[in-house]
Amino acid sequence: MYNLSQKLADIIHHDHQLLPILNRFGIRLGFGDQSVGEACKTHSINAEFFIEILNTYHDPDYFPRDRFLDFPLPLIVDYLKKTHQYYYAFYIPEIEKQLNELIASAPGENILSLLTRFYLKFKQELHEHLHYEDQFTFPYVLNLQKLYELGGPITNPELLPAKSIIEFEETHSDVDSKLLDLKNIIIKYLQADYNDNKCNILLTTLYNFEDDLRDHSRIEDKIMVPKVLQIEKLLFPS
Amino acid sequence: MNIRILIIHQSAIIAEGLQRLLQNSSLQLHDHLRMFADPADITIHNGSNYIFITTPALFQNLYNLHLINFAEANYRFIECISETAIERDNSCFEAIYLNDTQNQVIEKVRNTINSFNPEKNNAISSLTERETEVLKLVSLGNASKEIADKLNISTHTVITHRKNITEKLGIKSISGLTVYAILNKIIDTDELSIDDLI
Numbered sequence: 001m002y003n004l005s006q007k008l009a010d011i012i013h014h015d016h017q018l019l020p021i022l023n024r025f026g027i028r029l030g031f032g033d034q035s036v037g038e039a040c041k042t043h044s045i046n047a048e049f050f051i052e053i054l055n056t057y058h059d060p061d062y063f064p065r066d067r068f069l070d071f072p073l074p075l076i077v078d079y080l081k082k083t084h085q086y087y088y089a090f091y092i093p094e095i096e097k098q099l100n101e102l103i104a105s106a107p108g109e110n111i112l113s114l115l116t117r118f119y120l121k122f123k124q125e126l127h128e129h130l131h132y133e134d135q136f137t138f139p140y141v142l143n144l145q146k147l148y149e150l151g152g153p154i155t156n157p158e159l160l161p162a163k164s165i166i167e168f169e170e171t172h173s174d175v176d177s178k179l180l181d182l183k184n185i186i187i188k189y190l191q192a193d194y195n196d197n198k199c200n201i202l203l204t205t206l207y208n209f210e211d212d213l214r215d216h217s218r219i220e221d222k223i224m225v226p227k228v229l230q231i232e233k234l235l236f237p238s
Numbered sequence: 239m240n241i242r243i244l245i246i247h248q249s250a251i252i253a254e255g256l257q258r259l260l261q262n263s264s265l266q267l268h269d270h271l272r273m274f275a276d277p278a279d280i281t282i283h284n285g286s287n288y289i290f291i292t293t294p295a296l297f298q299n300l301y302n303l304h305l306i307n308f309a310e311a312n313y314r315f316i317e318c319i320s321e322t323a324i325e326r327d328n329s330c331f332e333a334i335y336l337n338d339t340q341n342q343v344i345e346k347v348r349n350t351i352n353s354f355n356p357e358k359n360n361a362i363s364s365l366t367e368r369e370t371e372v373l374k375l376v377s378l379g380n381a382s383k384e385i386a387d388k389l390n391i392s393t394h395t396v397i398t399h400r401k402n403i404t405e406k407l408g409i410k411s412i413s414g415l416t417v418y419a420i421l422n423k424i425i426d427t428d429e430l431s432i433d434d435l436i
Contacts, residue, residue: 061244061272063281114417117436121413174411181414188408189421218281 001055001062004037004047011036015058017208020090024082025050049075057215068223073145073231076224077138083216084130091209092123098202105195112192115185122178129175137168141228148231160236165228169220176217179210241351244280245273246292246300247318256291256318256334256343263344265351282307287354289347291316291334314350365406370424372399376412377419377435 002011008031012018022028025045036054040047049071056063068076099119103112140161147154154160183206186199243260247253253273260271274280277300282288288311290297297315301308317330331353332346365373368389375385382400386393404410409418413436419425420435427435 059272060283061242061274061281062279064279065281066278111421114420114436118413118417121436177410178414181409181411181417184408185414185417185421189418191421222281 002036002051002058004040004051005035008034008036008039011054017211018054018057020086020212021054021057024079024086025053046071046075049079053079056218057211060211060214063218063222065222068219069227071223073141073224073227076219076227077141080216080220080224081134081138083212084134087126087130087209087212091205091212092126095119095202095205095209096123098198098205102194102198102202105198106193109192109194111190112194115182115190118178118182118185122175122182125178126175133168137165140168141165141224144228144231144235147235153237154235161232164232165225169225176210176213179206179213182206183210241270241287241289241354242283243267243271243289243291243347245271245318246275246277246280246290246296247273248275248296250275252318252336259340259343260347263340263347265344265348277303280304282311284310286311288313289316289350290314291318291347293318294330297329312354314353316346316350365403369399369403369406372396373403373415373419374424376400376403377416377425379412379435 008022008027012022026043027039027045031039034042036051037047039045040050048067052064052067052071096119099116103109103116106112144161183203186203186206245253245256247256253275257271257273260267277292277296280300280303282304284307290300290313292300292315294317297317314331315329317333319333320336331350334343334346338346371389372385375388380388382393382396385396389396403415407415407418409415416425416435420427425435
């Protein structure tokens, strides 16, 4: 488990998959011998939150639920939003680019275009899901937090939300399973004369994206949703 | 087969020792092996298989913390105790003792791993004729009810077939199954436009 007094550079040497997390918190490379704690101070980051995110991302079996539940909702939502931005800006176009390169490496293989169709379908669903959360779920959560800070319970019927957080968050598993399907189709069933290295690059990206999505869903399902439910119960006791 | 082995023990020496011992074995556990001191730090992933190597008290603690996930998870509990004289907990699958040799420990873990559906592990995952028929109809966009009518079987049976297909192929989504069906020429794309299917 990493801790605040460790050097950030050592942590990255140990697990370079954590690089995108640094970016999400606004930390850029060139941090010299700064410890995690010092780097967080420089960038005005909540260090306790940052180190827990690093540790859970590093180890898929580690998830200190109680400690996460102590962090304020705006902090959690902000992280989730940044994660979405990263998917839009990096993973989604990158996978498409690598897929196109794979297809270009095997001009005679029409069968590969099936992958593109499948990916586009996945992409569309993912877009819809992310967009929905950005447009509706996150604003709802932040608004609820504001109401909570004003004190409750809420009696004005105009302020009652139309639906609960449970109804906002229903669609994760479809997106996750399509990504897994894509990997399995390539690994187990695709026999085509493509460039091996290009295929490996694509698969590596798919694996990384899958890990990232899993971590992301976990924070939404096990931290954000229970926290919001708790507030809903306090604000709207009926 | 995806099995996660979690060692949970307050004693760093026991936890670290067990981890080393299993890592250096022929079990090929790689990154599916983790150790923890506190059950509260663990997530239980739905649909995964788990082996918990821990004490009865910590196992109870873990169980209480993750009641909901335990309902869906497939798991075995290996009790880790200090002396042979202590009585084994009833709910444990195996018990590891402090004076066990490396081979004894590995054998116990191997037995536990093999206890997860031993026959399924070696089965060749090819589809039966009926499953292929169901897969074809799924790929062509039929719902379970429609498939049941066409094949003259119950919807429940169709759902069971679909579950088995997904388990055998490792593909869950309908469009993923369609890709598989096209790749394996289960559906004929000369007559149908791929655009309509996926």
